[in-house]
Each structure stands twice: as C-alpha cells, then as structure tokens.
Amino acid sequence: MNFLLLSVGTRNKVVQYFRKAFNKVGDVIATDASPLAPALYEADRHYVVPRITDAGYIDKILDICKVEKISGVLSLIDPELSLLAENKEKFAQIGVTVIGSSYELCEMSLDKRLMFKWLSEHGYNCAKTYTDLKSLSSAVAEGEVSFPVFVKPARGSASIAISKAYDTQTVELLMNHDKDLIAQEFLNGQEIGADVYIDLISHEVVSIFTKKKLVMRAGETDKAVSFKDEKLFCLIERFVKEAGFTGQIDIDIFEIDGEYYISEVNPRFGGGYPHAYECGCDHMNLILNNLQGIANEKNIGAYSEGICMMKYNEVMISEK
Numbered sequence: 001m002n003f004l005l006l007s008v009g010t011r012n013k014v015v016q017y018f019r020k021a022f023n024k025v026g027d028v029i030a031t032d033a034s035p036l037a038p039a040l041y042e043a044d045r046h047y048v049v050p051r052i053t054d055a056g057y058i059d060k061i062l063d064i065c066k067v068e069k070i071s072g073v074l075s076l077i078d079p080e081l082s083l084l085a086e087n088k089e090k091f092a093q094i095g096v097t098v099i100g101s102s103y104e105l106c107e108m109s110l111d112k113r114l115m116f117k118w119l120s121e122h123g124y125n126c127a128k129t130y131t132d133l134k135s136l137s138s139a140v141a142e143g144e145v146s147f148p149v150f151v152k153p154a155r156g157s158a159s160i161a162i163s164k165a166y167d168t169q170t171v172e173l174l175m176n177h178d179k180d181l182i183a184q185e186f187l188n189g190q191e192i193g194a195d196v197y198i199d200l201i202s203h204e205v206v207s208i209f210t211k212k213k214l215v216m217r218a219g220e221t222d223k224a225v226s227f228k229d230e231k232l233f234c235l236i237e238r239f240v241k242e243a244g245f246t247g248q249i250d251i252d253i254f255e256i257d258g259e260y261y262i263s264e265v266n267p268r269f270g271g272g273y274p275h276a277y278e279c280g281c282d283h284m285n286l287i288l289n290n291l292q293g294i295a296n297e298k299n300i301g302a303y304s305e306g307i308c309m310m311k312y313n314e315v316m317i318s319e320k
C-alpha cells in the first residue's frame, strides 16, 4: 500500500512521518514542481512534475498513481486542494482515495468572504468582515466596528499582503488599490491553532490537538505551546461536523475574554503540524488505518499540556 504526497516543498517532517507510518506496508512517493524542493528527497521515490496550473497536470499525477500502485493521495498546498477534490472520482476509478474535504469546502476555506458568510449564518463567533469600502464605512458610522481594522486578501495565504489599518485614509488607500482585499474587525486576543482529523469511515472527529501560538514568523507559527480546553474541543467538533470537513484540517482560532472566534480553515496538514505529531497525535497512522478499511476510535486531546514547539532552520545538500 503506497502513499502519494503532492507539492511537498519544504515539508520534510510530514514526509518522514508518513514513511514511519507506512514503513511496514509500503512506500511514500513525493512530488513537486521544483527539483529544489528538499522534502522530495525524504521520500522513497520522487517525481518532479509540471505546475498545478499546467493542463496535463492531473493526468500526470494519475499516471504516477498507476505506476506506483498508490492507495491514497493528498496535497500540502492550498491551491491544489480544490483541484484534487474536483478530480476525486478519477482517482477513485483507479483505486486511489483523495484525503481531503469536498470541492465546496476547499473553495470556502480558500475564500475568506465565503468563510465569514458561512460562519456568521451558522451562529459562530468570527471577525466581522467587509468586502468593500462602502459597507465598511457604514459599519464604522453605525459603530458596528471601529479602528484598527485588519486588511487582507480575500483569497490570500501565508500572511502575504496583510495589514493593520488605524484610519479611514489607510483603508481607502489599500482597498482602492486592490479590489480583492477585505477588511475585518481586529481580533485582539490569543491566537490558537488546531490540528484535527476527521475519520474517513466513521466521519467522526477522532483527534484534536490545540496549541497557543507564541511567536509568528513569515505567516507561520514559529513557537507554540500545547494546551487543552474541553469547551474548545466541543466547539471544534460541532463546527467541523456541521460544515462537513473530512480528513486532515488545520483551524486558526482566536480567544478573546474566554470566547473562541473561528478565523480560518486550511483543509490540509498545516505548517505547525509537527507539534501535534511530536506530542503523540499521529494522524498519518489514522490515515493508514482508514486506507486499510479500519475506522479510528475517537481519541480527542490525547497529549500533554505545556509542551513547546520551537522551529529552526535546516539545510539539505544534494547533487544537481
């Protein structure tokens, strides 16, 4: 039983963890568009493939699945999640399970406007979101929101082009310059990350790991500490089940005065997942069980509190 990881980039640890889980049953194959993606070289075998926007991309991945006798596949980058979900059937026809959420949920997770709409319609705490200057100005005038506000791209990632704006002039300058920006109520609180696995067979939330983010760097959690709160676990479970996510997801949450606000979802392994794994939340093994037809037992919060993660740089040396 072999597993395929797409667009591995610098996610070396994720490849290593999959190899550990699949050690006895098969190989882990990795792909990336660049031969300089270090995580490629952690896999049993790897392929340098066209970019995901290339017309022949999916066919190339399907070919690799056939040649390598792949049972399950997932991607580690946002723009590829919808593409995989869209082609789920093609993979199923050759016996490959796509580990991921539905096309609609991948699209909703990518678009902060759609996510806000869903969250507010379903009664979840979230940052009030304004998609244009007019609605923001009237909300400010009515006292619904006040400065500072948080401005970011509606379909952004990796914290690119985010800003905290303290006045109308700044928001106007930003939003007039780029129509795809949104303005949000500034959430002033503790940032939290959750790594969640939703069983592919039972559709139950079987594992949740939560951490307080201590230091952020270049859009990623640089230092964090594990913690547990039953209230948060219940909220995550309710949200994930109501929305219908499946497989691995990563959720950004804010805590303000004891209340939790859902900020965004990445329906994939997040950059901070090694923290969860090293604390005992082995989601690769949950995936392996599912691929073998075994439903996982619910085991939420199976880790210790107060365990810190500190990221640091590594280098890989290879011949060209």
Ligand SMILES: Nc1ncnc2c1ncn2[C@@H]1O[C@H](COP(=O)(O)OP(=O)(O)O)[C@@H](O)[C@H]1O
Residues within 6 Å of the ligand: 127, 150, 152, 156, 157, 158, 159, 160, 162, 184, 185, 186, 187, 188, 191, 216, 219, 252, 263, 264
């Ligand atoms: N409404 C907000 N209030 C305060 N900080 C925010 C808000 N939205 C985002 N941020 C900060 O910006 C970072 C990136 O925003 P996010 O919505 O997670 O976008 P992405 O990760 O897709 O770039 C977050 O991790 C958080 O630190």
Ligand SMILES: [Mg+2]
Residues within 6 Å of the ligand: 252, 264
């Ligand atoms: Mg984020």
